[in-house]
Amino acid sequence: MISRFRIGPAVALAFLLLGAAFVLLPFFWMLSLSIKPAAEIFAPGIDLFPSRIEWRNYAKAFAEVPLHRFLLNGVVVCAGILVFQIIIAVPCSYALAHRQFGLRWVIFGLVLAGLLVPYHVTAIPVFLGFAEIGLLDTYPALIIPFIASVFGIFLFRQFFATVPAEIIDAARIDGLSETAIVWRIAFPNAWPAVSAFAIFSVVAHWNDLFWPLIAISDPNLATPPRGILFFRDEEAGSDFGPLMAAATVVTAPLVIAFLAAQRKFVQGITMSGLKG
Amino acid sequence: MSSGRIELKDVYRRYGATTALNGISLRIAEGSFTTLLGPSGCGKSTTLRIIAGLEPQSAGQVLIDGRDVAGLRAAERNVAMVFQSYALYPHMTVRQNINLPLAMRNMNVWQRLPLMDRLLASARDLAAAHRTKVREIASLLDIETLLDRKPSQLSGGQKQRAAVARALVRDPVAFLLDEPLSNLDVKLRLQMRGELVDLHQRTGRTFVYVTHDQAEAMSMSDQIAVMMDGSIVQSGTPRAIYERPATREIAAFVGDHPLNLVEVPARSRELPEPFTSFAFDTRLTNDTVVIGLRPEVLVPADDGLLAGRVARIEYLGSEAVATVVLAGDRTIRAVLPTHSVLRQPGDEIRFNFDSDHAHLFDGSTGARLKARLVPRSPLRATATGPVS
Amino acid sequence: MTYRLPPAVGEALTNAWLVGPATVGMLVLIFGPVLAVAVLSFTDYQLGAQGFAWIGLENYTVLFTDPIGQRAVVNTLIYVAIVMPASMILALLVALGVHRVASWNATLAGVLRTAYFMPVAGTLVAMATVWQMLMHPNVGLFNQVLGLTGVPGQEWLSDRGIVLYSLAVIGIWETVGYNMVLFLAGLTAIPEHLYDAAEIDGVRPGWDRFWTVTWPLLGPTTLFVLVVTAARAFRVFETVATLTQGGPGFASDTLVYAMYREGFVYFKAGYASAVTMVFFVFVLTLTLVQFGVLERRVHYR
Numbered sequence: 001m002i003s004r005f006r007i008g009p010a011v012a013l014a015f016l017l018l019g020a021a022f023v024l025l026p027f028f029w030m031l032s033l034s035i036k037p038a039a040e041i042f043a044p045g046i047d048l049f050p051s052r053i054e055w056r057n058y059a060k061a062f063a064e065v066p067l068h069r070f071l072l073n074g075v076v077v078c079a080g081i082l083v084f085q086i087i088i089a090v091p092c093s094y095a096l097a098h099r100q101f102g103l104r105w106v107i108f109g110l111v112l113a114g115l116l117v118p119y120h121v122t123a124i125p126v127f128l129g130f131a132e133i134g135l136l137d138t139y140p141a142l143i144i145p146f147i148a149s150v151f152g153i154f155l156f157r158q159f160f161a162t163v164p165a166e167i168i169d170a171a172r173i174d175g176l177s178e179t180a181i182v183w184r185i186a187f188p189n190a191w192p193a194v195s196a197f198a199i200f201s202v203v204a205h206w207n208d209l210f211w212p213l214i215a216i217s218d219p220n221l222a223t224p225p226r227g228i229l230f231f232r233d234e235e236a237g238s239d240f241g242p243l244m245a246a247a248t249v250v251t252a253p254l255v256i257a258f259l260a261a262q263r264k265f266v267q268g269i270t271m272s273g274l275k276g
Numbered sequence: 277m278s279s280g281r282i283e284l285k286d287v288y289r290r291y292g293a294t295t296a297l298n299g300i301s302l303r304i305a306e307g308s309f310t311t312l313l314g315p316s317g318c319g320k321s322t323t324l325r326i327i328a329g330l331e332p333q334s335a336g337q338v339l340i341d342g343r344d345v346a347g348l349r350a351a352e353r354n355v356a357m358v359f360q361s362y363a364l365y366p367h368m369t370v371r372q373n374i375n376l377p378l379a380m381r382n383m384n385v386w387q388r389l390p391l392m393d394r395l396l397a398s399a400r401d402l403a404a405a406h407r408t409k410v411r412e413i414a415s416l417l418d419i420e421t422l423l424d425r426k427p428s429q430l431s432g433g434q435k436q437r438a439a440v441a442r443a444l445v446r447d448p449v450a451f452l453l454d455e456p457l458s459n460l461d462v463k464l465r466l467q468m469r470g471e472l473v474d475l476h477q478r479t480g481r482t483f484v485y486v487t488h489d490q491a492e493a494m495s496m497s498d499q500i501a502v503m504m505d506g507s508i509v510q511s512g513t514p515r516a517i518y519e520r521p522a523t524r525e526i527a528a529f530v531g532d533h534p535l536n537l538v539e540v541p542a543r544s545r546e547l548p549e550p551f552t553s554f555a556f557d558t559r560l561t562n563d564t565v566v567i568g569l570r571p572e573v574l575v576p577a578d579d580g581l582l583a584g585r586v587a588r589i590e591y592l593g594s595e596a597v598a599t600v601v602l603a604g605d606r607t608i609r610a611v612l613p614t615h616s617v618l619r620q621p622g623d624e625i626r627f628n629f630d631s632d633h634a635h636l637f638d639g640s641t642g643a644r645l646k647a648r649l650v651p652r653s654p655l656r657a658t659a660t661g662p663v664s
Numbered sequence: 665m666t667y668r669l670p671p672a673v674g675e676a677l678t679n680a681w682l683v684g685p686a687t688v689g690m691l692v693l694i695f696g697p698v699l700a701v702a703v704l705s706f707t708d709y710q711l712g713a714q715g716f717a718w719i720g721l722e723n724y725t726v727l728f729t730d731p732i733g734q735r736a737v738v739n740t741l742i743y744v745a746i747v748m749p750a751s752m753i754l755a756l757l758v759a760l761g762v763h764r765v766a767s768w769n770a771t772l773a774g775v776l777r778t779a780y781f782m783p784v785a786g787t788l789v790a791m792a793t794v795w796q797m798l799m800h801p802n803v804g805l806f807n808q809v810l811g812l813t814g815v816p817g818q819e820w821l822s823d824r825g826i827v828l829y830s831l832a833v834i835g836i837w838e839t840v841g842y843n844m845v846l847f848l849a850g851l852t853a854i855p856e857h858l859y860d861a862a863e864i865d866g867v868r869p870g871w872d873r874f875w876t877v878t879w880p881l882l883g884p885t886t887l888f889v890l891v892v893t894a895a896r897a898f899r900v901f902e903t904v905a906t907l908t909q910g911g912p913g914f915a916s917d918t919l920v921y922a923m924y925r926e927g928f929v930y931f932k933a934g935y936a937s938a939v940t941m942v943f944f945v946f947v948l949t950l951t952l953v954q955f956g957v958l959e960r961r962v963h964y965r
Contacts, residue, residue, distance in 0.1 A: 009764070016761045019754075020779040023837060027782060029805060030794040046808045092686035101679045107687055114694050116951050118899060120920055121944045122697035124704065124927050124937055128711070129697075148689025166454075169330050170363035174442070175351035175380035178678050188367040207787045209902045210920070214928050225789035229906065232793060240797060247790035258785035262778060266845050269784055332671065347671045 030251070034058070034244035041240050057241035058249070065234065067246055069220055070227030071253075077142045077223055078202045084147035085201060086194065093156035094182045098168050108157070114150030120210060127214055141215040142223065146205065152197055159193040160186055199261075199268030203254060224250040279306040279341055280449040280482035282327060287336035289322050289506075296322050298506040300336070304450075304484060304499070309476050311485045313493040314503035315529065320486045323503070324452050327484060329353045340449065351380070356443035360455040362435040364427035370438045371410055371423040377446045378406045413441045433464045440475070450482040457492065469496060490530045494518065502526050519632075524566055524642035527635050533571040533597065536608040539564050539639055549604025551649070553581040556636070558647045564639025567649060571597065573633035574610040576619075580626030581651055584608075586619050600625055701944075704937035711931035723938030735914045736922040737942065739828055743918060744897040747835040751893055752886075754836065755843030760878075762844070763851045777848070781841040788838060792906040795834050796821065821907050824915040831916055834903050839896060843889050850885030854878065891954040898947055919943040 028048075033041060034057050036050040061067055095101070096108050126145050127136075135141045163186060171181045187194070205223075212226040219230050231246050258265045282304040289297035297319045304310045312320040325331040327338060329350035338345050345353050356377075364373050379388055383402055386392060393403035414420045417437045427435055436456065443451055453472075457465045473496055476483050487493055493500050494514040501511040510522040521527035528535045540547055542565040547554055551567070574582070584602035589612075596612045598619060610627060612619065619625055636645040669677070705723055709716035727733035758780055766773035783791065798805045799820035807817030820830045854877070862877050863869070901920040904910060910917035910925060917925075919939060927936030 012761050013765065016758065016765070016776055019758060020776055023783060023841065024779050025805075026791055026794045026798060026837075027786065029798060030791070033794075033797060042803050046805065046812070088685045088689055091682040095679060095682040099679060099682070101675070103679075103683075107683055110687070110690050110695065114690055116948055117694055117698055118895075118944070118947055120899065120901075120923065121701060121940055122694060123923075124933055124940060125697035125700035126693065127928070128700075128933065131711075145693055148686055148693050150690060150694065153686055164361055164363065166359040166361050166363035167365065169325075169328075169350075170357065170359060170442075171365070172330060172350040173328060173355070173357045174377040176376075178682065180380075182682070185365055189365075191367075203785070207789070207902075209789050209905060210924065213905065213924065225787060225902070228787075228789050228793060232906075240803075243793060244797065247787075247793050251787045251790045254787065255782065255785050258781070259778070262781075265785065266781060270842065270845050270849075 027251075027255075030244050030247055033240055034248045036241060038239075038241050054241060057245040060239070060242040061231075061245040061249065064239075064242060065227060065231045065246070066220065067227065067231075067249060070222050070224045070250070073139075073142075073221055073227075074206050074224045074250075076139060078205050080139065080143040081146045081205050082198055082201050084143065085149040085152050086197075088147055089149055089152035089156055090187055090190075091179070091182045093153050093160055094178075094186045096153070096157045097160035097163070098165065098186075099178075111150045111153050111157070115154060117150075119145065123211065123214055130215065136215055137218045137221060139221065142212060142221070145211060145215075149201070152201070155193055155197055156190060159190045163189055195264060196268040199257075199265055203269055206254060281306040281339075281341050282450060282482060282484065283337075283339040283342075284323070284327070285337040285339065287323070287326060287338065288334045289319070289326060289331070290334045296506055297326070297333070300503075300506075300508055302501055302508060302511060304482060307480050307482055308498045309473070309483045309485065309496060310499040310501065311487060311493040311497040312501050312503055313487060313490060313529075316488055318503040319506040320488075320503045321454055324357075324454055324484060324486045327450075328355055328357055328452050354446075354448050355450045355452055356446065356448035357452040357454065358436075358439050358443050358456045360458055362427070362439040362456075362459075364430075364435060364438055364442070366427050369424050369426055370414075370419065370430070370441075373427070373438060374410045374413060374423075374442045374445050375406055377442060378409060381446055382406070409445060413445045416444070417441045432460050433468065436460065436468060440472075444475075444479070448481070450484060453483065453485045455487055456485075458487070458489070465492075472496065491532060494530070502529065504529075520644070521568075521635060522644050524568060524635075524637040524644075527568045527637070531570055531572075533609065533611060536569045536571060538567045538569070538606055538608070540567060541565075542639070550582055550584065550602035550606055552603075553652055554649050555652045556647045557650045560645065560647055562638050562640075562645070565645065565647075566637045566639050566642070568635035568637060569608065569629060570633065571609045572611040573629045574608070574627040575629060576610075576612060577626060577628040580628040582627040582629075584625055584627075586621050586623045586625055588621055589619060591618070598625070600627075698944075701937045701940050704934055705941045707934045707937075709934040709937075711927070711933050716934065719934070723935045724942070726935065727938055727942060732914050732917070733922070733939075736910075736917045736919050736939070739915075739917055740898060740900070740919045740943075740946075742828060743832055743835065743900055744894055746829070746832040747839060747897040747900075748890065748893050750832075751836045751839035751843055752889055755840045755889070756847050756882075756886075758840065759844045759847035759851060760874075763848060777845070780844050783838045783840075784842045788902040789906050791838075792834065792903045795903075796907055799830060822912050824912055827908055827912065827916045831900070831903050831907070835897060835900060839893060842896075843893060846885060846889050846892070847882070850882045851878070854881045887954065891950055894950050895947055898943065898950070919946075 032049060035053045035055065036047075036057075037052065037054045040047060040050055092107070096104060096111075122145070130136050130141050130144075135144070167185065168181060171185045176184060207225060208223070209225040209229070212223045213229070216222055216226060219227070222230055228243075228246060228250055232243055284300050284302045287297055287300040288295065300319075300323055302310075312323055314320045322331065326333050329345065329348055329352070332346075340353060340355075364370075365376070368376070383399065387396060387399035387402060392399040394400070410423070411420065414423055417440060419434065419437045419441060422430060422434055422438065427438070430438065439456070456472075457468050460468060469492060472483075472485075476496075485493075485496065497514055499511060500514055500517050501508045502517060503509065504525060510517055510526050517526065518530055521530060524537065528537070538551075540551060542556070542560040542562045546552060547556075556565070582602060584600040586598050587601050587607070588599040590597040590599075591614070594614065596614050596618060598610050598612050599607060600610055601607050610625075631648050631650050634649040636647055636649060637643060638645060706718055706720060707716040708719050708722075728737070758776075762773050762776050762780075765776065797803075799807075801807060801817060801819050801822070804817075804820070806820065810817050818826055821827055858877055858881070859873065862873055867873050867876050899920055900918050901924070904916055904918055904921040905924070908916040910921050920943060923936050923939040923943065926932045926939060
């Protein structure tokens with residue numbers, strides 16, 4: 001074994017490190033450009049690091065477009081979606097896991113079928129419907145299409161199914177109504193699933209461009225990715241420093257959250273593989 | 277004040293085509309300790325859940341204190357239940373677990389909101405009363421020091437006590453216990469048996485207990501209802517069930533040692549080996565009869581009428597179980613005392629038994645027969661009692 | 665005593681209260697629209713138009729015969745055909761490496777894992793603008809580096825022959841970390857004693873061991889990764905919308921972007937619905953293949 005530890009592993013490790021460097025390059029380059037003076041960005045030659053730190057790029061980014069507004073919109077939309085998703089999915093999941101009723105398998109079948117449908121497929125009719133009732137260019141337009149999360153229902157149902165039926169019966173004996181059981185017994189016990197789902201949901205909708213591009217034309221309602229596009233189109237791709245500063249600001253919240261809670265984060269995001 | 281008299285009248289439970297309960301009728305007296313005993317899948321837990329209101333019956337009535345409780349939710353029936361897995365709420369401390377039924381019963385939606393016990397006078401008074409009550413119950417069950425722990429930090433026995441405390445706290449009319457001891461190890465199970473009996477005596481409440489463990493049922497109950505295949509096949513005192521089992525299955529199910537069953541033709545003049553010295557005291561019309569002899573009723577005696585040879589001895593300390601091959605090549609098991617000289621494999625052995633202890637069942641239906649198995653020669657009779 | 669509902673009615677109301685909102689939500693927001701898209705795909709409906717006509721399969725005929733429509737389909741398939749195998753093979757190599765590193769230095773393995781996963785946590789639209797910087801024909805880092813070695817710079821995002829591959833590189837960059845995590849989970853789940861048994865049976869470490877133990881036991885993981893990767897690749901949109909808008913000359917047009925452009929830029933709802941249906945059928949087929957194959961053919965532990 002020891003003899004094998006000479007060349008092979010060292011080369012492999014070198015490749016691994018090189019690959020990691022390449023993967024991180026865009027992040028590094030984004031940070032680097034975001035603090036580079038404009039003159040250096042356009043100067044020929046390769047300078048990995050700026051000669052001095054230009055904080056003005058960040059000030060410009062916030063001044064030229066309502067970047068704070070994009071971030072706020074992102075928070076409002078993600079929070080709105082998550083809260084409604086949970087309010088709607090959790091009681092349904094509980095009933096699917098712990099109550100016997102005729103339509104149970106029909107509804108669970110709908111949930112499974114729903115998992116197969118990418119949300120892009122529903123965009124045109126939902127857009128037409130929203131246009132009909134004058135909902136376009138509002139916060140609800142960004143939130144409502146996602147409130148019935150089949151993935152959330154599926155995930156919570158699978159989790160509730162592991163909660164022993166005796167605990168539910170005990171709660172019924174103790175005088176809890178079904179609604180009380182949902183929120184006082186089932187929900188607090190589903191915390192691992194809820195937190196993972198929350199990460200999945202927030203990451204998906206913070207990063208989403210497709211639907212905001214369709215549903216929103218007012219820059220004041222733009223979510224962060226939509227805002228980045230407004231920014232870039234306005235500046236016609238010329239003012240790179242502030243654009244990179246804006247990109248950094250938009251990317252930072254999730255990256256910081258990822259670095260702070262890696263295990264949970266990876267779990268939450270990789271779960272999305274189940275979603276068709 | 278309700279007293280806890282429970283009555284089941286012809287209760288059925290069907291799931292689609294399958295029938296789980298097939299016309300259950302049972303009276304449970306106020307303050308009694310009644311056990312539903314039976315093998316798994318016999319419907320005993322379903323019966324308990326129907327009494328609790330966790331499941332509706334398909335037909336029939338459940339009366340609690342003479343009142344039909346159909347349509348009353350579990351909580352409205354004011355029964356308490358202890359579950360096999362204890363069913364403590366994992367996210368709450370023991371204190372919160374015990375407090376929950378009190379809060380749900382006595383407080384309205386507003387009073388139950390967080391912090392309301394600080395803000396609302398009525399909520400404050402109730403919360404204080406509940407705290408006192410929780411402490412009382414905890415001290416009764418000797419778990420005061422565990423009140424701030426989560427269920428995951430408790431041992432099996434401690435969880436069991438916490439579950440009982442939660443059931444006890446709101447003063448229910450009846451306690452329903454669904455195999456509450458089956459997850460405990462043997463020693464703890466014996467200890468908890470005693471504690472439950474104590475608790476029953478101290479509270480004077482009706483206990484309805486479900487178990488598949490006949491020893492548990494025998495040792496704790498006033499009344500046992502033996503269930504098989506969705507029906508109550510016999511109910512009575514533990515002694516009545518042990519001594520006069522209504523069917524061969526019940527006889528086989530009840531008792532510490534597996535019952536010896538020997539099938540013999542019933543109509544011939546003489547019984548075959550090894551029962552050549554015996555006869556039935558009445559003429560039987562059955563084709564065959566199964567003779568049931570409990571290993572513990574066989575008494576070794578030099579003038580015994582059952583003769584055989586010891587094939588194997590299992591020494592258990594307080595007793596020994598002998599496997600004996602009787603004349604006619606019938607194998608039976610017998611419990612022997614260990615305080616006298618122990619037999620060895622190959623030894624000749626003879627047994628006597630009290631005729632009251634030999635159960636006779638119909639060979640095809642398994643139903644108990646009135647007839648008795650008695651010695652043929654009156655001189656050598658060992659059984660003297662009248663026909664029961 | 666107050667009036668009570670019959671128990672069966674009460675139960676039914678409780679069920680409705682618990683599952684009603686979710687069920688209505690699913691019907692109105694998912695299944696209704698899917699049905700509507702299917703129906704719309706047979707019409708010439710335009711956003712804002714007063715009426716429409718049934719035109720049968722014409723939208724589909726156009727999509728598959730018109731050069732622009734064909735481009736979207738073909739481009740998407742090429743993109744998937746590049747991103748899927750490349751990101752899977754790279755992810756498997758990285759996962760094997762990281763798994764090995766973890767056996768002697770858990771910290772380093774953790775750092776590597778974090779590094780490779782970073783693109784998944786990054787906001788893709790923002791990162792796409794960074795790639796635009798990197799691929800900038802004049803001041804971009806790539807062409808500057810190429811310049812050092814004497815190779816002429818490329819128009820990464822505006823050369824018809826290159827643009828799709830440039831997007832694929834970004835797609836691979838974005839996907840490797842995700843797949844690596846899935847492979848790592850699969851590798852960790854392989855019981856150590858199987859390797860011991862293989863060694864006793866004379867299987868040599870290295871390739872031998874990989875082909876006899878690791879690869880067969882990774883079967884379910886691999887198939888799962890395959891389908892997930894393909895489904896993600898089919899949905900490519902953010903990078904196209906941010907960097908090329910399908911250009912130049914539809915050289916980087918893809919199905920989802922075509923759906924967006926036809927439906928929401930040109931307002932051809934009928935045609936866009938047909939594009940949607942084609943996209944949907946691709947993704948659906950993939951997932952159903954997963955269910956079918958995964959259940960039967962793959963070696964389970």
